[in-house]
Amino acid sequence: MLDAKLSQAKKLFNITSQNEQLPNSKTKLLTITSGKGGVGKSTFTANIAHILSKKNLKVLVLDADIGLANMQVLFDIRPQYTLFDYINGQKNLKEIIVDTRYKNISLIAGKSGYQYSSNSNSFIFSRLVLDILALNIYDILIVDTGAGLNDYVKEFLRVSTNILAITSTDPSALTDVYSLIKMLSIEKNGLMLCFNHTKSDNIGIAISNSLINLGKKNRLKDDFMIKYIGSVPSSEKISSIARTRKIFVNEFPFDEVAVKLNNVVDNLLKSI
Numbered sequence: 001m002l003d004a005k006l007s008q009a010k011k012l013f014n015i016t017s018q019n020e021q022l023p024n025s026k027t028k029l030l031t032i033t034s035g036k037g038g039v040g041k042s043t044f045t046a047n048i049a050h051i052l053s054k055k056n057l058k059v060l061v062l063d064a065d066i067g068l069a070n071m072q073v074l075f076d077i078r079p080q081y082t083l084f085d086y087i088n089g090q091k092n093l094k095e096i097i098v099d100t101r102y103k104n105i106s107l108i109a110g111k112s113g114y115q116y117s118s119n120s121n122s123f124i125f126s127r128l129v130l131d132i133l134a135l136n137i138y139d140i141l142i143v144d145t146g147a148g149l150n151d152y153v154k155e156f157l158r159v160s161t162n163i164l165a166i167t168s169t170d171p172s173a174l175t176d177v178y179s180l181i182k183m184l185s186i187e188k189n190g191l192m193l194c195f196n197h198t199k200s201d202n203i204g205i206a207i208s209n210s211l212i213n214l215g216k217k218n219r220l221k222d223d224f225m226i227k228y229i230g231s232v233p234s235s236e237k238i239s240s241i242a243r244t245r246k247i248f249v250n251e252f253p254f255d256e257v258a259v260k261l262n263n264v265v266d267n268l269l270k271s272i
């Protein structure tokens with residue numbers, strides 16, 4: 001059984017290195033990541049999932065922020081089981097998928113404070129992704145990774161076909177996102193870039209271009225594409241609505257920030 005899964009996963013790695021989807025799966029894989037923590041990755045994940053669901057796409061969110069899971073808080077659910085019940089062999093995949101109150105959005109929750117043994121093979125996480133794709137039920141699987149570049153994050157990124165990096169314009173966040181770009185440029189063909197806490201598209205585009213130029217100067221792979229897909233300004237409403245465990249775009253669909261998030265999703269859909 002495990003051998004079969006390993007060979008399936010190897011196949012997936014070959015496929016993903018060519019930047020293609022898993023054959024026979026209608027599910028597109030979108031991985032949302034960030035170099036630095038706290039830049040808005042989970043906020044984007046929840047809001048992007050909601051916008052996609054309103055387009056009648058069936059979305060599964062996988063909270064892959066190992067040890068700091070918070071998607072169940074944003075979706076205001078208390079899941080009985082988490083991805084670790086599946087990984088530990090106690091539950092099957094369908095048993096750990098929970099419906100949210102939002103039509104077309106399901107969640108596989110993580111577990112806050114969970115300490116996954118550092119001796120464990122992080123390969124198990126890509127196997128989970130592979131198993132979800134093989135279900136062939138969802139239109140889009142959104143994987144919300146943790147911040148930084150630990151082994152788990154790297155493993156999720158390794159099997160990812162579409163990677164969206166969220167950053168702010170803080171120098172420390174940009175330094176971290178450039179480290180991510182450097183790492184991805186070795187094996188991937190590109191990433192999409194989105195700026196949070198950023199007033200205008202002009203700022204986002206200018207910084208994206210600077211990152212592209214820095215990559216050229218440092219001789220990163222020539223054909224590695226950095227694709228700017230949007231900027232979202234700071235809004236007190238985003239953090240206050242999150243505190244009430246509600247999704248911003250559902251509560252304020254016509255707000256200027258919701259329009260910006262919709263633009264991000266439109267650009268995203270053109271790229272995946």
Ligand SMILES: Nc1ncnc2c1ncn2[C@@H]1O[C@H](COP(=O)(O)OP(=O)(O)OP(=O)(O)O)[C@@H](O)[C@H]1O
Binds near residue numbers: 238
């Ligand atoms: N555009 C925004 N305007 C105002 N507040 C925001 C905005 N984006 C996110 N926030 C707030 O910033 C905080 C951090 O956001 P979030 O949890 O989404 O970040 P994260 O990158 O997922 O963090 P972590 O690294 O801990 O997973 C939250 O309180 C969130 O409500």
